[in-house]
Amino acid sequence: MFVSPRRPTSLKDDPSDTHAFGRVLREAQPWWPSGTSSRISILRDTLNALGSPSARRRYHQLAKSNLARWAAAAAPAASPVVEVRCGDWGEVALAATKEYGAMFACLNMANAYTPGGGYVEGSPAQEENMFRRTDCHFSIRRATDLQFGGEASHERYTEEMSALLNAEDGRVYLDTAAPRVCLRGPEDRAAADLGYAWLADEEVFPFLELRAAALDMRTGVTFDADDARRRVRAQFDTLHAAGVRHAVLSAFGCGAFGNPADQVAAIYKEELDRRHGQFDKIIFAIFHPGYGPDNIGAFRRAFEGQEGSDPGPTV
Numbered sequence: 276m277f278v279s280p281r282r283p284t285s286l287k288d289d290p291s292d293t294h295a296f297g298r299v300l301r302e303a304q305p306w307w308p309s310g311t312s313s314r315i316s317i318l319r320d321t322l323n324a325l326g327s328p329s330a331r332r333r334y335h336q337l338a339k340s341n342l343a344r345w346a347a348a349a350a351p352a353a354s355p356v357v358e359v360r361c362g363d364w365g366e367v368a369l370a371a372t373k374e375y376g377a378m379f380a381c382l383n384m385a386n387a388y389t390p391g392g393g394y395v396e397g398s399p400a401q402e403e404n405m406f407r408r409t410d411c412h413f414s415i416r417r418a419t420d421l422q423f424g425g426e427a428s429h430e431r432y433t434e435e436m437s438a439l440l441n442a443e444d445g446r447v448y449l450d451t452a453a454p455r456v457c458l459r460g461p462e463d464r465a466a467a468d469l470g471y472a473w474l475a476d477e478e479v480f481p482f483l484e485l486r487a488a489a490l491d492m493r494t495g496v497t498f499d500a501d502d503a504r505r506r507v508r509a510q511f512d513t514l515h516a517a518g519v520r521h522a523v524l525s526a527f528g529c530g531a532f533g534n535p536a537d538q539v540a541a542i543y544k545e546e547l548d549r550r551h552g553q554f555d556k557i558i559f560a561i562f563h564p565g566y567g568p569d570n571i572g573a574f575r576r577a578f579e580g581q582e583g584s585d586p587g588p589t590v
Contacts, residue, residue: 291326297412298395298421298430310469311397317471318394318407321459324473325410331456334410338456338481342378349376357547358558359574363461364401365408367560368523372480375556378454380483380514380522383411384530385448387440387488388431390415399462400531401562407471408459411484414450440488442509448486449513455484464564483519485510489528498535503528504542511546511553520555525562526570536570540577 293300300319303312325331352375360367368381384401386392394406406412415421421430432440439448458479463470474480487510490502507527514522524543528534547557559578561571 291323292328293322293326293412295417297406297415297417298390301395301397303397307397310399310464313469314397314399314403314407315395317459317469318397321407321409322412324458325413331410331413334456334458334479335454335481337476337479338454341477341479342372342376342481345373346376349374352555355552355554356556356558357578358556359571359578360558360560361563361571362560363562364405364523364525364560365457365459366461367558368482369457369474369478369480371521371523371556371558372482375521377521377556378481378483379556379558380449380485380519381405381455382510382522382524382527383484383486384525384527384532385440385486385488387437390421390430390432401525404462405484408461409455409457409482411455414453414455414484440486442487442506445505445509446513446516447506447509448484449517449519450484450486451517451519454481456481482523485514485522487527489532489534491528492533493531498538500538500542503534503539504546507539507542507546511550515550515553520553522554522556523558523560525560526574529568529570529573536568536573537577540574543574544577 300322301315303315325334364381368379371379383405386402391406391411392398392400392402394403394412397403420433420436422433423430431437436448438444439446456479458474460472460474461470487506489506490496490499492498510524514520526536527539527543529536529539543559547554559574561574563571
């Protein structure tokens with residue numbers, strides 16, 4: 276359920292602290308594509324809605340109350356389930372949170388070096404989409420989490436954070452202390468305003484951000500199955516070490532980064548098979564825009580016959 280966009284007003288005794296977090300926001304330029312300008316405007320609206328501590332507390336309280344309501348109505352836990360669903364990360368996460376009454380970790384397929392990737396530039400990719408719909412911007416503290424190259428376009432993670440996102444020590448980023456909150460719906464490229472409808476208060480949901488970077492093959496490197504396995508293994512090891520048993524994952528690195536979906540899916544399957552009993556619900560949310568590689572098909576083939584797998588719609 277969605278509602279019309281709301282325009283929150285700032286409280287004089289609770290001023291905005293948006294600029295203490297994340298990257299410097301951009302102003303849309305007249306020569307930029309309309310979609311880019313729209314995404315920048317959408318991001319600003321989201322940050323305005325979340326722009327003070329009291330506003331963020333309100334949304335987190337809504338999410339907490341909703342989760343408690345869904346948990347009370349959920350059916351008793353059954354055997355472990357692995358599903359492949361065709362859909363946007365947030366749509367799938369909301370549906371799963373309501374269905375199972377549990378908070379899910381959601382994979383952010385992140386840029387290892389630039390916080391949020393191109394979210395302030397209006398990029399359409401998954402990480403940027405997540406930042407436009409949630410409070411992820413406020414998880415990045417400018418004073419401690421970033422290093423600067425002299426201008427806004429050179430904002431980068433610290434070397435320690437980049438190493439974490441690249442799973443150099445066998446773990447990736449998972450913030451269990453501060454769950455995120457999602458308050459907007461998916462992008463609809465057929466809509467003049469690109470969608471991003473505000474979720475109704477009773478649909479706002481919490482999630483844990485699992486932030487991890489895949490190998491970027493756009494640099495001309497060849498696919499390295501051992502490196503991909505190391506990164507996938509780090510995701511599962513991070514979740515298990517934190518006691519997180521519910522996760523929404525995806526076709527990791529198989530979009531703009533160019534990793535082969537069939538091999539990545541096989542690695543996920545093999546690593547999950549080695550972890551029997553560690554997880555209750557693992558759902559692969561794979562968005563299919565109607566063009567490009569058949570990532571959803573590759574994952575369905577890998578998990579065909581898996582107990583609890585969901586064949587989903589044909590694409």
